[in-house]
Amino acid sequence: MLLTSILPCDGKSLLSAAGFCCLLICPPGLAESAQDEQQQRPQQETVPQGREALSFYPITEQAEIEKNRLSDQAIAYPANPVSRLSPLLEFGDDFLGRGPIKPGIKTPFEQMLQPTFLLYGQFRSALQSYDAEGKDIVQWSTRLDLHGDVKLSGTERIVFSLRPLDNDKGEDTGFTFSPDGGEDNWHDQTNGKLTQLFFEGEIGEIFPRLDPSDSKTWDIGFSVGRQELKVQDGILLNDTFDALGITRNSLIARGLPNLRLTALYGWHDIDNPFADVTSPSRLFGLLSQADTAWDNSLDLDMVYVDNDNSANAWYLGLGSTQRIGMINSTFRINTEIPLDEDNSTLSKGTLVTAELSGGFAHSDDLWYFNSFLSFDDFSSAARSRDGGVPLANIGMLFSPVGMGQYGVPLGDSIEDTYGAVAGYQHFFGGIGSQFIVELAARSSMKSQQKRDAVGVGLRYQKSLSRQTLIRFDTFFAVKEKQQSAKGVRLEWLLKF
Template structure:
């Protein structure tokens, strides 16, 4: 018998014997019993205000849910949660009169989770009416007393999901390009770290994810967005005639993430001036050696005449941070340069101007009339801040010390400098105590100062 004939007869017999042994082998399946967590003890779970259905961050057997005709498996759960903020403060900026107040803010949310990618979110802020908060105020220009800025306005109501997850039977092998995420409704938007958009608007968006360029990028996300209502312009005023069109991209490379954005806003009239504008942004985030870095540039273009709502200007932002002590402490240094007057496409009434990312001296607290130590408006200035964030008590205590400045690049602006301190302490699992204070000095103005205490309760 030839060698070729021998192997041709032996191989089919070997295949039959292998198949028979595999059929008789024991097949192991996943256990039906919960397996305890291996490792250190998990901290006790902090429950939301209300849970119906599977627990938020709970453990144990998975809810089997139910199957839709599309093939999707939904496991509904309703979680109601929120936070309450109450603060007492005193604030004075330059020659402006001193303001004293007790301000309150309540944010409530109901999250109807259908799957890991599909949900409906509903939100209210009943103690806030746009940029005004319920509480006791003492202002020199108005009466002293309690202001009841109650509001039933819906602050969030949107549905988000992914087409490929809602219709899995349409692409069972996940190869048909149905990784299309979408969202529709009233939602908070933040682009280019709030330089271009920091607002809650009524919008619909479609996102194409998992776009890869072989040997170049890990992932690219493209988003097209249309906003039709609830749009606040750069002057923090509502423009009921504004419409917003945006195209946003974000690409993950091996060493950095790059975002490129473009927005067109068709607005109403402001003092009989059309307020259409074009807004462009680019940003890159990466780690250089042991330093975390982010660099951004944003451009606003008034397509008609300049107005409080829109203007033409350029804003550069650089952020650097690291841990020089080799522990959890953070040293950071940020700087911004505004050429002419840069205007954002949309800004919430409580967001202030676009320089908030520079530091805590520029960031709006989002509660009451307490302003910023240094103006966060971006018009012909160079702004900078450096600070050190220290952690103690297993990170339940932190202190931030910061110094910042604004240097004018034309005669219409004033130089200013400020120092600030922030203390935060966790109290139990739901409460945080925060203390803030600053002293500022602006050219040809009185010394400014501010101090505030706040309790934040999450439930």
């Protein structure tokens, strides 16, 4: 046989053959002797894995311990270090710094705390002109976003935010010039109101005794306080309100190598300027995100809003992000289902969006093509007043700038409409200077609504330093049964 010509017929060689039975190729007597030899061999030692491997073959001789001990001397990195950008204010260990870490503080629960504090943010100043929707405005606007991060450990921190130059009604500190020769107007909206204040942490890290070996299911994260939340890329939910969120991450199910579940409860300052609801509301949500065996990420979110005036509704969202060949793609469907369809304070509707983007060979330039289809009149479960329409992330012409009275070029109602956005982003000699041109169009599925519009937008931005940049925006749009809209603005931004 071919098998016997390849394998020599002795017991030791046959026992080392990959799974072949020696009874098929050797005489019975030789097979029995091989089995006896196999039974006399000691069982193979199991190689430990995970934490057990830490004590595998421990070193006991002092000379060997000293030989393998890590040195206390700092060794210079062979490359020239990049200078660190310091936050506006910091205490404790340097953020992204080098050198020894200060000793921590052990809590009664045996958690090690290493407190640090960072104060960072950005300042924006813009001169802008907006002519649309029956108003012609020329103004200088400012905005300051400050964020404080009290880091207690790697998983626990307290975060607060302020916007001391503008308020939640979209009014900011600046100067409005009257284009008709009337009276100029200085407006001061300085304030000390906190826009965010929340604590986040992880139960398993706060109470290490619950799981000393880190092998149980106590890796439960949570956050509580006033915080900004965005769901379905800001389509289903985009607001800042008082909320409690509890998250279980790294769950594994069949076909889902990683699953994250979040239970959400919101109880105060839930806002939606597109719904005629003024009474207090409460928000309940179950949010899930999963990586799948089909090489995509799925988002399935359910939100229920309970209102004192019976303006109650379900908000459901499903999204999928994946690569199709060389194209990045995201598809989403979001729907609003009021429990009482006769309640005029709420609308109902479904919004379908598709986002495609990609690059060019031998170039850093990017292209994108996004489209949407809206049935009835969809609105978000909660939306801040400066968050724009639910299509704010689909393109520049649907997105607010977040400063002053500069409007959204195509930010009208999306009731029974469809549209698309096509854009091209070009980089000049690196990422420090870039130019974006975008063309967008929208139309109504009902001819009597007269909401057809088309617009073009341009943006150029250039970094002046590692912390500052300038940005120039302009647009022109033509809307059915309305006057043409146009705008131009120049912004200076400082990050710290």
